[in-house]
Amino acid sequence: MKILHNIAVVALLVLPVSAVQAQANPLVGKWTLALVVGMRMDGTEHTPVMGEASFVVEAKGDSLIGSMTQAPPEGRPQRPATRFAAKAVEGEVMFVVHTQSTISVNGEESVKNVTSTWKLSAKGDALAGTVDRQIEGLEAPNGGPQPVKGMRVKS
Numbered sequence: 686m687k688i689l690h691n692i693a694v695v696a697l698l699v700l701p702v703s704a705v706q707a708q709a710n711p712l713v714g715k716w717t718l719a720l721v722v723g724m725r726m727d728g729t730e731h732t733p734v735m736g737e738a739s740f741v742v743e744a745k746g747d748s749l750i751g752s753m754t755q756a757p758p759e760g761r762p763q764r765p766a767t768r769f770a771a772k773a774v775e776g777e778v779m780f781v782v783h784t785q786s787t788i789s790v791n792g793e794e795s796v797k798n799v800t801s802t803w804k805l806s807a808k809g810d811a812l813a814g815t816v817d818r819q820i821e822g823l824e825a826p827n828g829g830p831q832p833v834k835g836m837r838v839k840s
Contacts, residue, residue, distance in 0.1 A: 711807040715838040716740040721831035749773050777806040810837035
């Protein structure tokens with residue numbers, strides 16, 4: 686019997702710390718975000734297009750899994766939800782998300798692959814971070830990392 690007790694104690698001691706970090710991560714929850722959803726380029730002038738999104742993050746094992754649904758830009762259809770996944774870490778969490786986007790250049794639309802690097806952290810009911818989007822095959826500068834701000838949605 687003592688051997689089984691010792692095995693149980695050892696098993697508890699070697700549980701991955703990252704699984705505990707995922708459960709306690711301050712990003713877990715429902716958020717309303719304000720963020721740059723696009724960039725309007727007029728010649729050499731770049732103007733960020735602001736928007737809102739709903740962002741839900743859950744802890745699963747040693748990971749954070751999220752889903753973001755952006756409010757559609759005026760006159761455009763609803764975009765599908767975007768899936769996020771990252772290793773749960775303390776402090777800032779980095780999500781790398783691959784999507785496709787319709788780009789309009791001089792009135793001509795095309796679909797491009799987009800890699801977005803999200804760096805997010807939460808403190809209490811406030812979320813802050815950046816998103817840096819790289820658009821495949823687009824020669825224009827992307828404007829660099831853009832701010833993301835959020836507030837926790839209370840149930």
